[in-house]
Amino acid sequence: MNRTMAFVARKSFPYEKPSTWFPGHMHKTLKKLQSLSSKTDILVEVRDARIPLTSRNFAVESILRNKNRIIVYNKCDLAVPCEKSLSTFRDEMAHLQQSFQCMQDWCQQSQRVTFKTVDASAYVSSIPLYAKKLLKRIRNMSVHGLTSNERVHVYFVGMPNTGKSSILNSLRHVSLRRSKAAITGNHPGVTKHFSEVVRLLDDAEVFMLDTPGIMTPSIAAPEDMLKLSLVGCVKEGLIDSVTLVDYLLFRINLVDPSIYSKWSLPTNDVDEFLENVAQKTGKLSKGGGYNDSTVAAYILQTYRSGKLGRFLLDPTDKPSVELRLQRELIKSQKK
Numbered sequence: 001m002n003r004t005m006a007f008v009a010r011k012s013f014p015y016e017k018p019s020t021w022f023p024g025h026m027h028k029t030l031k032k033l034q035s036l037s038s039k040t041d042i043l044v045e046v047r048d049a050r051i052p053l054t055s056r057n058f059a060v061e062s063i064l065r066n067k068n069r070i071i072v073y074n075k076c077d078l079a080v081p082c083e084k085s086l087s088t089f090r091d092e093m094a095h096l097q098q099s100f101q102c103m104q105d106w107c108q109q110s111q112r113v114t115f116k117t118v119d120a121s122a123y124v125s126s127i128p129l130y131a132k133k134l135l136k137r138i139r140n141m142s143v144h145g146l147t148s149n150e151r152v153h154v155y156f157v158g159m160p161n162t163g164k165s166s167i168l169n170s171l172r173h174v175s176l177r178r179s180k181a182a183i184t185g186n187h188p189g190v191t192k193h194f195s196e197v198v199r200l201l202d203d204a205e206v207f208m209l210d211t212p213g214i215m216t217p218s219i220a221a222p223e224d225m226l227k228l229s230l231v232g233c234v235k236e237g238l239i240d241s242v243t244l245v246d247y248l249l250f251r252i253n254l255v256d257p258s259i260y261s262k263w264s265l266p267t268n269d270v271d272e273f274l275e276n277v278a279q280k281t282g283k284l285s286k287g288g289g290y291n292d293s294t295v296a297a298y299i300l301q302t303y304r305s306g307k308l309g310r311f312l313l314d315p316t317d318k319p320s321v322e323l324r325l326q327r328e329l330i331k332s333q334k335k
């Protein structure tokens, strides 16, 4: 039997370091959201489709209860398999949309926090079709009597770097053909302050507000920090890049080790993996050594840009979702 056929992936990844990333501006944002709660009519919570459960922000949930809520699972283009034709991509998107909706229904049933309405939506911020659909949902909620205020305020909230500002811009462009109103950037913490109100519709008093991305003050499980870091929600360097690559290797091996066949035979050993990648990408020095941080950074960048497999890091089947909700409940009761 050759090595590929004999390969058995690790079944677990022990990681116990509890931590979070919650700098001052996130504290301030949480407080401000709390104080603005009565003025918030529609909440658009933006999550990363690659971690649909882990990028849920329960700190925001608990202060903005009883609102109309739309959950947007953004960056779906990085969560569905690549090398597919556009029509297959559409099928994958429909499948993702369905699984996100089911997941939302299960969460809603067992949730301690209630919302007036909850809607789940798969999204890619650069594709206008999704902006049109989201715009329609917001319009229905605003205009068809779900809110009583004359002026409707739509708040974009969520974990850092999930694409809140990009979505605000995409909606504004589709609705009003106006240029960008919010600055976007490829690292977490780009938006540091609440934005001014930005008009969304020209025929109704509906306005949007962009908010800084916030993590939760504590993390439900240490492994969540690894997932959040892998997709770019956490400040670079907080978790050592080799540990992140080791975790990525663990996840890829569970999906399909042939994803990295251009670099290496299947392996569970991160050092062997780094060395093989260094060799294949010309990052070995004359003496045969390599800088593990440089190679790790290269692998992470390849993954984040969608060029190293597109898959979910969170399982979204019913038993896994329920197990997670149970764990969260136990943790919150212990506090």
Ligand SMILES: Nc1nc2c(ncn2[C@@H]2O[C@H](COP(=O)(O)OP(=O)(O)OP(=O)(O)O)[C@@H](O)[C@H]2O)c(=O)[nH]1
Binding pocket: 074, 075, 076, 077, 078, 123, 124, 125, 126, 159, 160, 161, 162, 163, 164, 165, 166, 167, 183, 184, 185, 186, 187, 188, 189, 190, 191, 192, 211, 212, 213, 214
């Ligand atoms: N592949 C992909 N990238 C996206 C998508 N939406 C946004 N991005 C990219 O993700 C990065 C972060 O986008 P932002 O809109 O700045 O994210 P944010 O949530 O406002 O981030 P903070 O303000 O830091 O909390 C940018 O590089 C965007 O171009 C998407 O649907 N797919």
Ligand SMILES: [Mg+2]
Binding pocket: 164, 165, 166, 183, 184, 190, 191, 210, 211, 212, 213
């Ligand atoms: Mg932003």
